[in-house]
Amino acid sequence: MCPRTHSTGPAIETRALRRTFRVSPRTQALSGQSEVEALASMDLRIESGEIFGMLGPNGAGKTTCIKILTTLLLPTAGEARVAGFDAVREPNEVRRRISLVSGGETSGYGVLTVRECLWMYSQFYGVPGQVAWPRVDRLIEIVDLKTEQHTRINRLSTGQRQRMNFARGFVSDPEVLFLDEPTLGMDVNAARTLRAFVAEWVREREGRTVLLTTHYMAEAEALCDRVAIIDRGHVLACDSTPALRRRVQGGQHVELEVLAPNGVTLDLTALTGVAAAWGAPHPERGTRTLKFRLPEGGALVEVLRRLEQAGARVDGIATRETTLEDVFIAVVGRTLDDSGSADDSRSGGSAT
Protein backbone atom coordinates (compact mmCIF):
# COMPACT_ATOMS: atom_id res chain seq x y z
CA MET A 1 0.00 0.00 0.00
CA CYS A 2 1.07 3.53 -0.59
CA PRO A 3 2.04 5.59 2.42
CA ARG A 4 -0.67 7.83 3.75
CA THR A 5 -0.29 11.53 3.27
CA HIS A 6 -0.15 13.01 6.71
CA SER A 7 -0.70 16.47 5.42
CA THR A 8 -2.60 18.86 7.62
CA GLY A 9 -4.47 20.21 4.63
CA PRO A 10 -8.05 19.37 3.79
CA ALA A 11 -8.93 15.93 2.42
CA ILE A 12 -10.94 17.48 -0.38
CA GLU A 13 -10.81 21.00 -1.64
CA THR A 14 -12.38 22.63 -4.65
CA ARG A 15 -11.85 26.20 -5.70
CA ALA A 16 -14.14 27.90 -8.19
CA LEU A 17 -14.78 24.49 -9.69
CA ARG A 18 -16.83 24.79 -12.83
CA ARG A 19 -18.07 22.29 -15.34
CA THR A 20 -20.27 22.82 -18.34
CA PHE A 21 -21.57 20.26 -20.81
CA ARG A 22 -22.49 20.86 -24.37
CA VAL A 23 -26.05 19.78 -24.94
CA SER A 24 -27.46 17.84 -27.84
CA PRO A 25 -28.97 19.86 -30.71
CA ARG A 26 -32.44 18.62 -29.79
CA THR A 27 -32.13 19.82 -26.20
CA GLN A 28 -30.68 23.05 -27.49
CA ALA A 29 -33.72 23.61 -29.68
CA LEU A 30 -35.94 23.15 -26.62
CA SER A 31 -34.00 25.20 -24.11
CA GLY A 32 -32.29 27.68 -26.40
CA GLN A 33 -29.04 27.11 -24.53
CA SER A 34 -25.97 25.56 -26.07
CA GLU A 35 -24.57 24.30 -22.81
CA VAL A 36 -25.67 23.26 -19.36
CA GLU A 37 -23.76 24.36 -16.31
CA ALA A 38 -23.48 21.32 -14.05
CA LEU A 39 -21.16 23.06 -11.59
CA ALA A 40 -21.22 26.84 -11.44
CA SER A 41 -18.35 27.83 -9.20
CA MET A 42 -18.04 25.39 -6.42
CA ASP A 43 -15.94 26.01 -3.36
CA LEU A 44 -15.75 23.15 -0.92
CA ARG A 45 -13.36 22.31 1.87
CA ILE A 46 -13.71 18.96 3.54
CA GLU A 47 -11.42 18.16 6.42
CA SER A 48 -9.77 14.85 6.97
CA GLY A 49 -11.86 12.65 9.28
CA GLU A 50 -15.17 14.10 8.18
CA ILE A 51 -18.24 12.44 6.78
CA PHE A 52 -19.46 15.13 4.47
CA GLY A 53 -22.83 15.05 2.78
CA MET A 54 -23.94 16.59 -0.48
CA LEU A 55 -27.64 17.08 -0.71
CA GLY A 56 -29.39 18.32 -3.78
CA PRO A 57 -32.18 17.61 -6.24
CA ASN A 58 -31.67 15.68 -9.48
CA GLY A 59 -29.25 17.43 -11.75
CA ALA A 60 -27.79 19.56 -8.97
CA GLY A 61 -24.25 18.61 -9.93
CA LYS A 62 -23.40 16.12 -7.18
CA THR A 63 -22.24 13.30 -9.43
CA THR A 64 -20.39 15.73 -11.67
CA CYS A 65 -18.45 16.98 -8.66
CA ILE A 66 -17.61 13.42 -7.59
CA LYS A 67 -16.54 12.48 -11.11
CA ILE A 68 -14.09 15.37 -11.22
CA LEU A 69 -12.70 14.53 -7.79
CA THR A 70 -12.29 10.86 -8.70
CA THR A 71 -10.43 11.78 -11.92
CA LEU A 72 -13.17 10.49 -14.23
CA LEU A 73 -13.97 13.89 -15.63
CA LEU A 74 -12.00 17.05 -16.30
CA PRO A 75 -13.35 20.37 -15.02
CA THR A 76 -13.98 23.28 -17.35
CA ALA A 77 -12.27 25.61 -14.90
CA GLY A 78 -11.17 25.78 -11.32
CA GLU A 79 -9.22 23.51 -9.03
CA ALA A 80 -9.96 20.19 -7.39
CA ARG A 81 -7.64 18.63 -4.84
CA VAL A 82 -7.96 15.28 -3.11
CA ALA A 83 -5.67 14.13 -0.30
CA GLY A 84 -3.40 17.03 -1.14
CA PHE A 85 -3.08 16.18 -4.83
CA ASP A 86 -4.46 17.88 -7.90
CA ALA A 87 -7.15 15.71 -9.48
CA VAL A 88 -6.36 17.12 -12.92
CA ARG A 89 -2.57 17.16 -12.93
CA GLU A 90 -1.77 14.33 -10.50
CA PRO A 91 -4.51 11.78 -11.17
CA ASN A 92 -2.29 8.80 -10.36
CA GLU A 93 -1.51 10.11 -6.88
CA VAL A 94 -5.20 10.73 -6.29
CA ARG A 95 -6.20 7.26 -7.53
CA ARG A 96 -3.95 5.55 -5.00
CA ARG A 97 -5.82 7.16 -2.15
CA ILE A 98 -9.45 7.06 -3.19
CA SER A 99 -12.27 4.71 -3.87
CA LEU A 100 -15.65 5.24 -5.44
CA VAL A 101 -19.01 3.57 -4.97
CA SER A 102 -21.94 4.57 -7.15
CA GLY A 103 -25.16 3.32 -5.68
CA GLY A 104 -27.89 1.75 -7.73
CA GLU A 105 -25.31 0.12 -9.98
CA THR A 106 -24.99 -3.56 -10.59
CA SER A 107 -21.45 -3.47 -11.84
CA GLY A 108 -19.09 -6.39 -11.45
CA TYR A 109 -17.48 -9.11 -13.50
CA GLY A 110 -20.26 -11.64 -13.98
CA VAL A 111 -17.82 -14.50 -14.47
CA LEU A 112 -16.23 -14.07 -11.04
CA THR A 113 -17.57 -15.05 -7.64
CA VAL A 114 -18.19 -12.39 -5.01
CA ARG A 115 -15.05 -13.35 -3.12
CA GLU A 116 -12.89 -13.48 -6.24
CA CYS A 117 -14.15 -10.12 -7.44
CA LEU A 118 -13.47 -8.36 -4.15
CA TRP A 119 -10.05 -9.95 -3.92
CA MET A 120 -9.24 -8.89 -7.45
CA TYR A 121 -10.14 -5.29 -6.73
CA SER A 122 -7.86 -5.35 -3.70
CA GLN A 123 -5.13 -6.49 -6.09
CA PHE A 124 -5.86 -3.56 -8.41
CA TYR A 125 -4.71 -1.47 -5.45
CA GLY A 126 -1.75 -3.71 -4.71
CA VAL A 127 -2.99 -4.73 -1.25
CA PRO A 128 -0.76 -7.61 -0.02
CA GLY A 129 -2.55 -10.96 0.08
CA GLN A 130 -2.24 -11.50 3.84
CA VAL A 131 -4.04 -8.19 4.38
CA ALA A 132 -6.47 -8.50 1.50
CA TRP A 133 -8.06 -11.88 2.28
CA PRO A 134 -9.11 -11.14 5.90
CA ARG A 135 -10.42 -7.77 4.79
CA VAL A 136 -12.42 -9.28 1.95
CA ASP A 137 -13.90 -11.87 4.32
CA ARG A 138 -14.83 -9.23 6.87
CA LEU A 139 -16.49 -7.05 4.21
CA ILE A 140 -18.43 -10.03 2.89
CA GLU A 141 -19.83 -10.51 6.38
CA ILE A 142 -20.69 -6.85 6.73
CA VAL A 143 -22.63 -6.70 3.49
CA ASP A 144 -24.28 -10.00 4.42
CA LEU A 145 -23.11 -12.03 1.44
CA LYS A 146 -21.50 -14.87 3.35
CA THR A 147 -23.75 -17.53 1.85
CA GLU A 148 -23.28 -16.04 -1.61
CA GLN A 149 -19.53 -15.52 -1.42
CA HIS A 150 -18.79 -18.38 -3.81
CA THR A 151 -21.65 -17.48 -6.14
CA ARG A 152 -20.92 -15.95 -9.49
CA ILE A 153 -21.87 -12.32 -9.65
CA ASN A 154 -24.21 -12.82 -12.59
CA ARG A 155 -26.33 -15.07 -10.38
CA LEU A 156 -26.80 -12.43 -7.68
CA SER A 157 -29.92 -10.35 -7.23
CA THR A 158 -29.74 -6.64 -7.96
CA GLY A 159 -29.59 -5.76 -4.28
CA GLN A 160 -26.88 -8.34 -3.65
CA ARG A 161 -24.80 -6.92 -6.49
CA GLN A 162 -25.24 -3.46 -5.05
CA ARG A 163 -24.03 -4.68 -1.68
CA MET A 164 -21.00 -6.29 -3.30
CA ASN A 165 -20.32 -3.04 -5.09
CA PHE A 166 -20.50 -1.26 -1.74
CA ALA A 167 -17.99 -3.68 -0.21
CA ARG A 168 -15.68 -3.11 -3.17
CA GLY A 169 -15.30 0.51 -2.10
CA PHE A 170 -13.64 -0.56 1.12
CA VAL A 171 -11.25 -3.31 -0.01
CA SER A 172 -8.41 -0.85 -0.50
CA ASP A 173 -9.05 0.88 2.83
CA PRO A 174 -8.98 4.22 1.00
CA GLU A 175 -8.03 7.53 2.51
CA VAL A 176 -10.91 9.32 0.82
CA LEU A 177 -14.06 7.44 -0.04
CA PHE A 178 -16.69 8.75 -2.44
CA LEU A 179 -20.17 7.35 -1.98
CA ASP A 180 -22.60 8.50 -4.65
CA GLU A 181 -26.05 7.60 -3.34
CA PRO A 182 -24.67 4.38 -1.83
CA THR A 183 -27.91 3.01 -0.42
CA LEU A 184 -30.04 3.74 -3.49
CA GLY A 185 -32.41 0.87 -4.10
CA MET A 186 -31.38 -1.12 -1.04
CA ASP A 187 -33.86 -2.49 1.43
CA VAL A 188 -34.27 -0.61 4.69
CA ASN A 189 -32.32 -3.10 6.77
CA ALA A 190 -29.38 -3.28 4.41
CA ALA A 191 -29.24 0.51 4.16
CA ARG A 192 -29.27 0.86 7.94
CA THR A 193 -26.49 -1.69 8.42
CA LEU A 194 -24.31 -0.12 5.78
CA ARG A 195 -24.82 3.39 7.15
CA ALA A 196 -23.75 2.17 10.57
CA PHE A 197 -20.72 0.55 8.99
CA VAL A 198 -19.66 3.77 7.25
CA ALA A 199 -19.87 5.66 10.53
CA GLU A 200 -17.87 2.99 12.33
CA TRP A 201 -15.33 2.75 9.53
CA VAL A 202 -14.53 6.46 9.75
CA ARG A 203 -14.53 6.48 13.55
CA GLU A 204 -12.19 3.51 13.86
CA ARG A 205 -9.52 4.84 11.56
CA GLU A 206 -7.60 8.04 11.66
CA GLY A 207 -7.58 10.34 8.70
CA ARG A 208 -10.37 8.71 6.67
CA THR A 209 -12.80 10.95 4.88
CA VAL A 210 -16.13 10.21 3.26
CA LEU A 211 -17.92 12.35 0.72
CA LEU A 212 -21.46 11.13 0.40
CA THR A 213 -24.29 12.23 -1.82
CA THR A 214 -27.79 11.22 -1.00
CA HIS A 215 -31.45 11.88 -1.59
CA TYR A 216 -32.35 10.56 1.81
CA MET A 217 -32.54 13.37 4.32
CA ALA A 218 -32.43 10.89 7.16
CA GLU A 219 -29.24 9.42 5.80
CA ALA A 220 -27.54 12.80 5.67
CA GLU A 221 -28.88 13.71 9.08
CA ALA A 222 -27.79 10.47 10.71
CA LEU A 223 -24.41 10.13 9.11
CA CYS A 224 -22.89 13.45 8.14
CA ASP A 225 -20.81 15.80 10.22
CA ARG A 226 -21.48 18.54 7.73
CA VAL A 227 -23.82 18.89 4.80
CA ALA A 228 -23.68 21.04 1.70
CA ILE A 229 -26.99 21.79 0.05
CA ILE A 230 -26.43 22.28 -3.64
CA ASP A 231 -28.68 23.17 -6.51
CA ARG A 232 -27.95 23.96 -10.14
CA GLY A 233 -24.23 23.76 -9.52
CA HIS A 234 -24.20 26.19 -6.62
CA VAL A 235 -23.51 25.51 -2.94
CA LEU A 236 -26.48 27.17 -1.30
CA ALA A 237 -25.59 26.28 2.26
CA CYS A 238 -22.85 24.34 3.95
CA ASP A 239 -22.68 23.64 7.65
CA SER A 240 -23.18 21.05 10.37
CA THR A 241 -26.73 19.73 10.58
CA PRO A 242 -27.49 21.42 13.93
CA ALA A 243 -26.20 24.72 12.57
CA LEU A 244 -28.24 24.31 9.41
CA ARG A 245 -31.33 23.57 11.47
CA ARG A 246 -30.82 26.67 13.55
CA ARG A 247 -31.06 28.70 10.35
CA VAL A 248 -34.72 27.99 9.96
CA GLN A 249 -35.66 27.77 13.56
CA GLY A 250 -38.44 29.90 14.89
CA GLY A 251 -42.01 29.48 13.91
CA GLN A 252 -43.64 26.17 13.19
CA HIS A 253 -43.30 23.54 10.55
CA VAL A 254 -46.65 22.60 9.21
CA GLU A 255 -47.65 19.89 6.81
CA LEU A 256 -51.10 19.93 5.33
CA GLU A 257 -52.58 17.15 3.33
CA VAL A 258 -54.57 18.97 0.71
CA LEU A 259 -57.24 17.74 -1.62
CA ALA A 260 -56.83 20.18 -4.48
CA PRO A 261 -58.96 19.87 -7.59
CA ASN A 262 -57.13 20.18 -10.90
CA GLY A 263 -56.67 23.67 -12.18
CA VAL A 264 -56.65 25.22 -8.75
CA THR A 265 -53.79 27.63 -8.17
CA LEU A 266 -52.67 28.88 -4.84
CA ASP A 267 -50.35 31.77 -4.22
CA LEU A 268 -48.81 32.03 -0.79
CA THR A 269 -46.01 34.41 -1.70
CA ALA A 270 -48.05 37.33 -0.43
CA LEU A 271 -47.98 36.00 3.11
CA THR A 272 -44.91 37.39 4.84
CA GLY A 273 -42.46 34.81 6.07
CA VAL A 274 -44.21 31.80 4.60
CA ALA A 275 -41.90 29.60 2.56
CA ALA A 276 -44.02 26.88 1.14
CA ALA A 277 -43.43 23.90 -1.12
CA TRP A 278 -45.54 21.13 -2.47
CA GLY A 279 -44.42 17.67 -1.49
CA ALA A 280 -45.10 14.40 -3.22
CA PRO A 281 -48.63 13.74 -4.42
CA HIS A 282 -50.52 10.80 -2.95
CA PRO A 283 -52.34 9.51 -5.99
CA GLU A 284 -54.15 6.83 -4.01
CA ARG A 285 -55.85 9.47 -1.91
CA GLY A 286 -55.87 12.19 -4.54
CA THR A 287 -54.07 14.58 -2.20
CA ARG A 288 -50.78 16.42 -2.05
CA THR A 289 -48.70 17.46 0.88
CA LEU A 290 -48.13 21.17 1.32
CA LYS A 291 -45.15 21.86 3.56
CA PHE A 292 -44.44 25.28 4.92
CA ARG A 293 -42.96 27.14 7.81
CA LEU A 294 -44.96 29.66 9.70
CA PRO A 295 -43.09 32.58 11.23
CA GLU A 296 -43.61 33.42 14.95
CA GLY A 297 -47.20 34.40 15.39
CA GLY A 298 -47.74 33.12 11.86
CA ALA A 299 -50.85 33.17 9.81
CA LEU A 300 -52.05 29.56 9.67
CA VAL A 301 -55.63 30.74 9.56
CA GLU A 302 -54.81 32.89 6.55
CA VAL A 303 -53.24 29.97 4.73
CA LEU A 304 -56.25 27.78 5.41
CA ARG A 305 -58.60 30.51 4.26
CA ARG A 306 -56.74 30.90 0.98
CA LEU A 307 -56.80 27.20 0.42
CA GLU A 308 -60.52 27.16 0.96
CA GLN A 309 -60.97 30.07 -1.43
CA ALA A 310 -59.00 28.21 -4.02
CA GLY A 311 -61.41 25.34 -3.73
CA ALA A 312 -59.01 23.02 -1.96
CA ARG A 313 -59.87 20.96 1.10
CA VAL A 314 -57.50 20.22 3.96
CA ASP A 315 -57.50 16.51 4.80
CA GLY A 316 -54.94 16.48 7.54
CA ILE A 317 -52.64 18.76 9.47
CA ALA A 318 -49.40 18.12 11.36
CA THR A 319 -46.76 20.24 13.00
CA ARG A 320 -43.25 19.08 13.91
CA GLU A 321 -39.62 19.88 14.77
CA THR A 322 -37.19 21.35 12.25
CA THR A 323 -35.52 18.70 10.10
CA LEU A 324 -32.89 18.88 7.45
CA GLU A 325 -35.70 18.74 4.94
CA ASP A 326 -37.07 22.03 6.23
CA VAL A 327 -33.65 23.55 5.77
CA PHE A 328 -33.62 22.15 2.27
CA ILE A 329 -37.00 23.65 1.47
CA ALA A 330 -36.00 27.00 2.92
CA VAL A 331 -32.75 27.04 0.95
CA VAL A 332 -33.67 25.39 -2.34
CA GLY A 333 -37.32 26.31 -2.42
CA ARG A 334 -38.67 22.85 -3.09
CA THR A 335 -38.74 19.45 -1.52
CA LEU A 336 -36.28 16.80 -2.47
CA ASP A 337 -38.76 14.00 -2.99
CA ASP A 338 -40.49 15.63 -5.94
CA SER A 339 -37.55 17.30 -7.57
CA GLY A 340 -38.35 15.34 -10.71
CA SER A 341 -41.29 17.68 -11.21
CA ALA A 342 -39.31 20.58 -9.90
CA ASP A 343 -40.78 23.25 -12.05
CA ASP A 344 -44.33 23.08 -10.82
CA SER A 345 -43.26 23.05 -7.21
CA ARG A 346 -41.15 26.14 -6.93
CA SER A 347 -41.29 28.22 -3.80
CA GLY A 348 -44.22 30.44 -3.33
CA GLY A 349 -46.53 27.51 -3.42
CA SER A 350 -48.63 27.68 -6.51
CA ALA A 351 -50.34 24.49 -7.44
CA THR A 352 -52.45 23.56 -10.36
Added chain:
Amino acid sequence: MRAAIARLRSAAWLGWQIDTNWADPFLFIVYSLLRPIATGLILAGMYWAVSSRVPARGMFTALYLGNAFHNFVTQVVIGMGWIVLEEREEYETLKYVFTSPLGLPMCLAGRSVVKLAIAMFGVVVVMAVGWFALHLTWDWREVRWPELSLALALGVVATVSVGFLVAGLGLLLPRPAIQINEGLAVALYLMCGVIFPIDLLPAWLQSIALALPFTLWYEALRRFLLGHGASARISHWSDATLLGALALSTLAFVAIGRLGYFALETRARRLGRLDQTTLF
Protein backbone atom coordinates in the same frame (compact mmCIF):
# COMPACT_ATOMS: atom_id res chain seq x y z
CA MET B 1 7.29 -2.18 -7.77
CA ARG B 2 5.98 -5.36 -6.14
CA ALA B 3 2.59 -3.72 -5.94
CA ALA B 4 2.77 -2.80 -9.62
CA ILE B 5 3.51 -6.41 -10.55
CA ALA B 6 0.68 -7.62 -8.33
CA ARG B 7 -1.64 -5.20 -10.13
CA LEU B 8 -0.56 -6.30 -13.57
CA ARG B 9 -0.91 -9.93 -12.55
CA SER B 10 -4.43 -9.32 -11.28
CA ALA B 11 -5.35 -7.77 -14.63
CA ALA B 12 -3.94 -10.78 -16.46
CA TRP B 13 -5.79 -13.08 -14.07
CA LEU B 14 -9.00 -11.18 -14.76
CA GLY B 15 -8.39 -11.47 -18.49
CA TRP B 16 -7.84 -15.19 -18.14
CA GLN B 17 -11.09 -15.60 -16.18
CA ILE B 18 -13.07 -13.61 -18.72
CA ASP B 19 -11.49 -14.76 -21.97
CA THR B 20 -11.35 -18.43 -21.15
CA ASN B 21 -14.73 -18.40 -19.41
CA TRP B 22 -14.60 -22.18 -19.04
CA ALA B 23 -18.23 -22.35 -18.00
CA ASP B 24 -18.85 -22.15 -21.71
CA PRO B 25 -15.93 -24.03 -23.25
CA PHE B 26 -17.82 -24.45 -26.49
CA LEU B 27 -17.95 -20.72 -27.13
CA PHE B 28 -14.34 -20.42 -26.15
CA ILE B 29 -13.34 -23.05 -28.72
CA VAL B 30 -15.53 -21.52 -31.39
CA TYR B 31 -14.15 -18.09 -30.80
CA SER B 32 -10.49 -18.88 -30.43
CA LEU B 33 -10.03 -21.85 -32.79
CA LEU B 34 -12.85 -22.54 -35.17
CA ARG B 35 -12.94 -19.07 -36.61
CA PRO B 36 -9.30 -18.93 -37.71
CA ILE B 37 -9.51 -22.54 -38.89
CA ALA B 38 -12.67 -21.76 -40.84
CA THR B 39 -11.16 -18.74 -42.57
CA GLY B 40 -8.13 -20.90 -43.44
CA LEU B 41 -10.35 -23.58 -44.96
CA ILE B 42 -12.42 -21.04 -46.89
CA LEU B 43 -9.16 -19.67 -48.21
CA ALA B 44 -8.15 -23.21 -49.17
CA GLY B 45 -11.46 -23.74 -50.95
CA MET B 46 -11.09 -20.53 -52.88
CA TYR B 47 -7.63 -21.43 -54.02
CA TRP B 48 -8.48 -24.96 -55.03
CA ALA B 49 -11.39 -23.59 -57.03
CA VAL B 50 -9.05 -21.50 -59.14
CA SER B 51 -6.02 -23.78 -58.87
CA SER B 52 -6.30 -24.92 -62.50
CA ARG B 53 -5.15 -21.45 -63.43
CA VAL B 54 -3.11 -20.70 -60.33
CA PRO B 55 -1.03 -23.74 -59.61
CA ALA B 56 1.19 -21.91 -57.12
CA ARG B 57 1.04 -24.08 -54.04
CA GLY B 58 3.84 -22.06 -52.44
CA MET B 59 1.76 -18.91 -52.78
CA PHE B 60 -1.15 -20.61 -51.09
CA THR B 61 1.01 -21.76 -48.18
CA ALA B 62 2.26 -18.18 -47.79
CA LEU B 63 -1.27 -16.81 -47.70
CA TYR B 64 -2.41 -19.54 -45.31
CA LEU B 65 0.41 -18.58 -42.96
CA GLY B 66 -0.55 -14.90 -43.09
CA ASN B 67 -4.14 -15.84 -42.42
CA ALA B 68 -3.07 -17.89 -39.41
CA PHE B 69 -1.06 -15.02 -37.96
CA HIS B 70 -3.85 -12.55 -38.65
CA ASN B 71 -5.44 -14.23 -35.64
CA PHE B 72 -3.29 -11.85 -33.57
CA VAL B 73 -5.07 -8.90 -35.11
CA THR B 74 -8.57 -10.27 -34.62
CA GLN B 75 -7.87 -11.54 -31.11
CA VAL B 76 -5.60 -8.84 -29.73
CA VAL B 77 -6.03 -5.61 -31.70
CA ILE B 78 -9.77 -5.88 -32.08
CA GLY B 79 -9.94 -7.70 -28.73
CA MET B 80 -8.49 -4.69 -26.94
CA GLY B 81 -11.24 -2.57 -28.47
CA TRP B 82 -13.77 -5.06 -27.15
CA ILE B 83 -12.23 -4.93 -23.66
CA VAL B 84 -13.20 -1.28 -23.38
CA LEU B 85 -16.75 -2.00 -24.50
CA GLU B 86 -17.02 -4.99 -22.22
CA GLU B 87 -15.71 -3.11 -19.17
CA ARG B 88 -17.91 -0.13 -19.80
CA GLU B 89 -21.15 -1.61 -21.06
CA GLU B 90 -21.33 -5.21 -19.94
CA TYR B 91 -19.65 -5.23 -16.55
CA GLU B 92 -19.93 -1.47 -15.89
CA THR B 93 -16.55 -1.64 -14.24
CA LEU B 94 -14.61 0.72 -16.48
CA LYS B 95 -14.83 3.66 -14.11
CA TYR B 96 -13.70 1.56 -11.19
CA VAL B 97 -10.71 0.27 -13.12
CA PHE B 98 -10.00 3.76 -14.38
CA THR B 99 -10.04 5.32 -10.90
CA SER B 100 -7.94 2.55 -9.32
CA PRO B 101 -4.15 2.61 -9.20
CA LEU B 102 -4.14 -0.21 -11.75
CA GLY B 103 -5.50 2.21 -14.30
CA LEU B 104 -6.95 1.38 -17.66
CA PRO B 105 -3.68 1.20 -19.64
CA MET B 106 -2.25 -1.39 -17.23
CA CYS B 107 -5.53 -3.29 -17.26
CA LEU B 108 -5.41 -3.35 -21.05
CA ALA B 109 -1.78 -4.45 -20.99
CA GLY B 110 -2.48 -7.24 -18.52
CA ARG B 111 -5.51 -8.46 -20.38
CA SER B 112 -3.73 -8.25 -23.73
CA VAL B 113 -1.14 -10.74 -22.46
CA VAL B 114 -3.90 -13.33 -22.14
CA LYS B 115 -5.26 -12.44 -25.55
CA LEU B 116 -1.76 -12.83 -27.03
CA ALA B 117 -1.47 -16.29 -25.48
CA ILE B 118 -4.87 -17.35 -26.81
CA ALA B 119 -4.01 -15.93 -30.24
CA MET B 120 -0.70 -17.82 -30.27
CA PHE B 121 -2.52 -21.02 -29.37
CA GLY B 122 -4.90 -20.41 -32.27
CA VAL B 123 -2.01 -19.80 -34.67
CA VAL B 124 -0.34 -23.07 -33.70
CA VAL B 125 -3.55 -25.05 -34.13
CA VAL B 126 -4.36 -23.45 -37.50
CA MET B 127 -0.84 -24.16 -38.74
CA ALA B 128 -1.09 -27.76 -37.54
CA VAL B 129 -4.35 -28.12 -39.46
CA GLY B 130 -2.61 -26.70 -42.52
CA TRP B 131 0.35 -29.03 -42.13
CA PHE B 132 -1.50 -32.27 -41.49
CA ALA B 133 -4.83 -31.79 -43.28
CA LEU B 134 -3.86 -29.58 -46.21
CA HIS B 135 -0.22 -30.70 -46.53
CA LEU B 136 0.99 -27.12 -46.43
CA THR B 137 4.52 -27.89 -45.39
CA TRP B 138 7.93 -26.33 -45.31
CA ASP B 139 11.49 -27.43 -44.64
CA TRP B 140 12.30 -26.96 -40.95
CA ARG B 141 16.05 -26.96 -41.74
CA GLU B 142 15.57 -23.90 -43.95
CA VAL B 143 13.80 -21.89 -41.23
CA ARG B 144 15.82 -18.82 -40.21
CA TRP B 145 15.19 -18.75 -36.52
CA PRO B 146 16.96 -15.53 -35.42
CA GLU B 147 15.21 -13.40 -38.05
CA LEU B 148 11.92 -15.20 -37.44
CA SER B 149 12.12 -14.60 -33.68
CA LEU B 150 12.95 -10.94 -34.20
CA ALA B 151 10.06 -10.51 -36.63
CA LEU B 152 7.71 -12.32 -34.24
CA ALA B 153 8.72 -10.08 -31.34
CA LEU B 154 8.30 -6.91 -33.41
CA GLY B 155 4.91 -8.06 -34.62
CA VAL B 156 3.67 -8.73 -31.10
CA VAL B 157 4.76 -5.25 -29.98
CA ALA B 158 3.07 -3.67 -33.01
CA THR B 159 -0.09 -5.68 -32.36
CA VAL B 160 -0.43 -4.44 -28.78
CA SER B 161 0.39 -0.86 -29.81
CA VAL B 162 -2.31 -0.75 -32.44
CA GLY B 163 -4.60 -2.41 -29.89
CA PHE B 164 -4.14 0.56 -27.57
CA LEU B 165 -5.18 2.88 -30.38
CA VAL B 166 -8.34 0.88 -30.99
CA ALA B 167 -9.06 0.84 -27.24
CA GLY B 168 -8.62 4.61 -27.12
CA LEU B 169 -11.10 5.03 -29.97
CA GLY B 170 -13.55 2.87 -28.06
CA LEU B 171 -13.18 5.18 -25.05
CA LEU B 172 -13.85 8.31 -27.03
CA LEU B 173 -16.60 7.02 -29.29
CA PRO B 174 -18.80 4.75 -27.19
CA ARG B 175 -21.61 4.51 -29.71
CA PRO B 176 -19.72 3.75 -32.93
CA ALA B 177 -17.21 1.55 -31.07
CA ILE B 178 -18.75 -1.70 -32.33
CA GLN B 179 -18.75 -0.57 -35.95
CA ILE B 180 -15.20 0.69 -35.56
CA ASN B 181 -14.08 -2.69 -34.21
CA GLU B 182 -15.89 -4.67 -36.89
CA GLY B 183 -14.90 -2.31 -39.68
CA LEU B 184 -11.28 -2.25 -38.67
CA ALA B 185 -11.14 -6.05 -38.51
CA VAL B 186 -12.38 -6.28 -42.10
CA ALA B 187 -10.22 -3.39 -43.34
CA LEU B 188 -7.04 -4.87 -41.89
CA TYR B 189 -7.98 -8.30 -43.24
CA LEU B 190 -8.20 -6.93 -46.78
CA MET B 191 -5.38 -4.41 -46.52
CA CYS B 192 -2.54 -6.37 -45.00
CA GLY B 193 -2.07 -9.07 -47.63
CA VAL B 194 -3.81 -11.76 -45.62
CA ILE B 195 -5.90 -13.51 -48.29
CA PHE B 196 -4.39 -11.97 -51.41
CA PRO B 197 -1.02 -10.30 -52.02
CA ILE B 198 -1.02 -6.54 -51.61
CA ASP B 199 0.17 -6.31 -55.24
CA LEU B 200 -3.49 -6.68 -56.22
CA LEU B 201 -4.45 -3.50 -54.34
CA PRO B 202 -4.60 -0.11 -56.13
CA ALA B 203 -1.27 1.72 -55.86
CA TRP B 204 -2.40 4.21 -53.22
CA LEU B 205 -3.79 1.44 -51.01
CA GLN B 206 -0.52 -0.43 -51.48
CA SER B 207 1.34 2.53 -49.98
CA ILE B 208 -0.93 2.47 -46.94
CA ALA B 209 -0.58 -1.29 -46.66
CA LEU B 210 3.19 -0.98 -46.68
CA ALA B 211 3.10 1.47 -43.79
CA LEU B 212 1.10 -0.96 -41.65
CA PRO B 213 3.27 -3.20 -39.51
CA PHE B 214 1.03 -6.23 -40.10
CA THR B 215 1.69 -6.31 -43.88
CA LEU B 216 5.42 -6.27 -43.28
CA TRP B 217 5.09 -8.69 -40.39
CA TYR B 218 3.28 -11.37 -42.40
CA GLU B 219 5.78 -10.99 -45.25
CA ALA B 220 8.70 -11.33 -42.84
CA LEU B 221 7.18 -14.43 -41.19
CA ARG B 222 6.59 -16.00 -44.60
CA ARG B 223 10.09 -15.23 -45.81
CA PHE B 224 11.89 -16.54 -42.72
CA LEU B 225 9.70 -19.60 -42.25
CA LEU B 226 8.91 -20.64 -45.85
CA GLY B 227 11.76 -18.99 -47.67
CA HIS B 228 9.52 -16.77 -49.79
CA GLY B 229 6.83 -14.14 -49.38
CA ALA B 230 3.45 -13.53 -51.01
CA SER B 231 4.00 -10.06 -52.42
CA ALA B 232 6.14 -9.59 -55.50
CA ARG B 233 6.68 -5.99 -54.56
CA ILE B 234 8.20 -6.82 -51.18
CA SER B 235 10.16 -9.84 -52.37
CA HIS B 236 12.59 -7.46 -54.10
CA TRP B 237 13.54 -6.05 -50.71
CA SER B 238 16.60 -7.41 -48.92
CA ASP B 239 16.16 -9.11 -45.54
CA ALA B 240 17.65 -6.08 -43.84
CA THR B 241 15.28 -3.73 -45.64
CA LEU B 242 12.27 -5.85 -44.71
CA LEU B 243 13.27 -6.17 -41.05
CA GLY B 244 14.25 -2.50 -40.95
CA ALA B 245 10.91 -1.45 -42.40
CA LEU B 246 9.08 -3.70 -39.94
CA ALA B 247 11.08 -2.24 -37.03
CA LEU B 248 10.42 1.31 -38.22
CA SER B 249 6.72 0.73 -38.70
CA THR B 250 6.52 -0.97 -35.29
CA LEU B 251 8.36 1.88 -33.63
CA ALA B 252 6.09 4.41 -35.30
CA PHE B 253 3.02 2.54 -34.11
CA VAL B 254 4.41 2.24 -30.57
CA ALA B 255 4.63 6.04 -30.54
CA ILE B 256 1.28 6.54 -32.26
CA GLY B 257 -0.36 3.96 -30.01
CA ARG B 258 0.98 5.53 -26.86
CA LEU B 259 0.39 9.17 -27.76
CA GLY B 260 -2.86 8.38 -29.49
CA TYR B 261 -4.23 6.35 -26.61
CA PHE B 262 -3.50 9.03 -24.02
CA ALA B 263 -4.83 11.79 -26.27
CA LEU B 264 -8.04 9.83 -26.84
CA GLU B 265 -8.32 8.96 -23.13
CA THR B 266 -7.88 12.60 -22.13
CA ARG B 267 -10.45 13.68 -24.68
CA ALA B 268 -12.88 11.05 -23.37
CA ARG B 269 -12.21 12.28 -19.84
CA ARG B 270 -12.88 15.84 -20.93
CA LEU B 271 -16.15 14.93 -22.62
CA GLY B 272 -17.29 12.73 -19.75
CA ARG B 273 -17.51 9.57 -21.83
CA LEU B 274 -15.62 7.19 -19.56
CA ASP B 275 -18.64 5.91 -17.73
CA GLN B 276 -21.31 6.44 -20.35
CA THR B 277 -23.22 3.28 -20.97
CA THR B 278 -24.98 3.38 -24.28
CA LEU B 279 -25.70 -0.09 -25.51
CA PHE B 280 -27.25 -2.48 -23.07
